[in-house]
Amino acid sequence: MPIASLSDRIAEFKRRVVELVPHGECIVGDAPALSSYGADGLIRFRQTPEVVVLAKSTEEVRAVVSLCAELGIPFVGRGSGTGLSGGAVPPAHGVVIAASAMKGIVEIDPVDRIAVVEPGVANLVVSERSAPLGLYYAPDPSSQSVCSIGGNVAENSGGAHCLKYGFTTNHVLAVEVVLPDGSVEVLGGESPFEPGLDLRSSFVGSEGTLGIVTKVWLRLLSRPEAVRTLVADFDSVESAGAAVSAIIAAGIVPAAIEMMDALAIEACEKAVAAGYSLDAAAALIVEVDGSQEEVDALYEEVKTACITCGTTKIREAADQAERSRIWLGRKAAFAAAGRLAPAYIVQDGVVPRTALSSILGRIQELANQVGLRVANVFHAGDGNLHPLVLYNPDSTQESEAAEKLATEIVELCVEIGGSITGEHGVGLEKACSMAAMFDDGDLEAMQRLRVAFDSQGIANPGKVFPTPRLCGDAPGRYRAHALELSGEAVRF
């Protein structure tokens, strides 16, 4: 006999879920604890879940998802909650299935160079545990000491070294997943020659909308023989951008090329004193790796490109300690923005590399128009921008202007041939901007794939895709429709 109302179904869920998780933990009815799972790193979106399940095994995840499917209760997978697009925010009247208690490294195979890990393992732990074997896991988000492999898979996360080595999707051989109907499947395999449709790649980057990742087979790489790193200062972002183009045009693919503008440099210096020049208008961090001979040759070519483009100073990392200090500054950049303003929006967009200099000028113009400051720190080699829009949250006017500016910046990226996201995902934040990038046919095709995995629409609903809009709505960030304002229609 079906249970009719949503509140009855939720009550039934709460009664039955506890016995399905004998080894993990269920949080039911503890308001403060539930509330701590209400948001991710983008705290302006928040929704308290009905229940949080800290599962310990695939079987526990399977049992909980099956109960969600039986009762039609929406759920969201969660890793470490460092996401920056609201992807892990619970759906209304939904359940959080957190993988943070599944932290096992199942196996590290040094011969085939594969690590098999549970989804709650932190990214950096994979490299730390592989290090004694001379191996490491290449994708390196700045949040890598905290963020989980499950979250990395869901977001197809990137990092400074993805320019040369590729994003998460290039390093995930297979995933074990619990699909929204409660079935368990392995997508992909240890061999790179799996026949049939590549469903693994559909899952990577699907932001929790196709099911829950419960185990991941990761490709490991040999540690390079040599690494050299420099910081090149420039007196304009244009000349730093020109150096990026010159390096790539010379046929060099460095392990990383990162750019910071003056405001970002100031923030990083205030936070960690990495030794960056406070008088530079822009700085590039360039790293090359490989065999000693190759690295020495490439390093000289990189230096030449920087000099040709007018670098004002080159700082060369003398040893591993200095290299770590240089990276510490860059990886602290998002958190460091808190030294510049009480609040900021971390934006994520992509432009063609050749448009780097011009888009920074356009961003500055847009910021000037509304009287806000924007610090820029980005993966320059990939054209992946991270404008940090600074504002005062006590001012409603500034908060609204900041949100509007952040949206305008990503839509500008699309206008000049880029993308609304490089690595932080669409989540809740950018669902409205999907229409700026994809037409109805594209969105329809993606929805069909989603529905093939999740016919009930219970896996992380409301994320990635624009929700059905009222007739006459304009694409863009949510604003109340005229019919809502007049009380004739209600958004739910």
Ligand SMILES: Cc1cc2nc3c(=O)[nH]c(=O)nc-3n(C[C@H](O)[C@H](O)[C@H](O)COP(=O)(O)OP(=O)(O)OC[C@H]3O[C@@H](n4cnc5c(N)ncnc54)[C@H](O)[C@@H]3O)c2cc1C
């Ligand atoms: C300071 C800082 C720096 C950052 N730097 C980078 C960077 O350099 N590069 C980058 O790409 N990102 C970066 N991020 C963003 C974030 O760390 C990544 O998106 C990361 O992959 C999220 O992992 P998580 O475990 O925290 O996932 P969560 O935030 O918990 O979840 C993120 C998404 O993944 C889904 N999800 C999580 N676990 C699972 C699972 N087991 N199964 C199915 N779906 C799941 C969630 O539903 C959600 O949609 C940064 C964030 C911060 C705060």
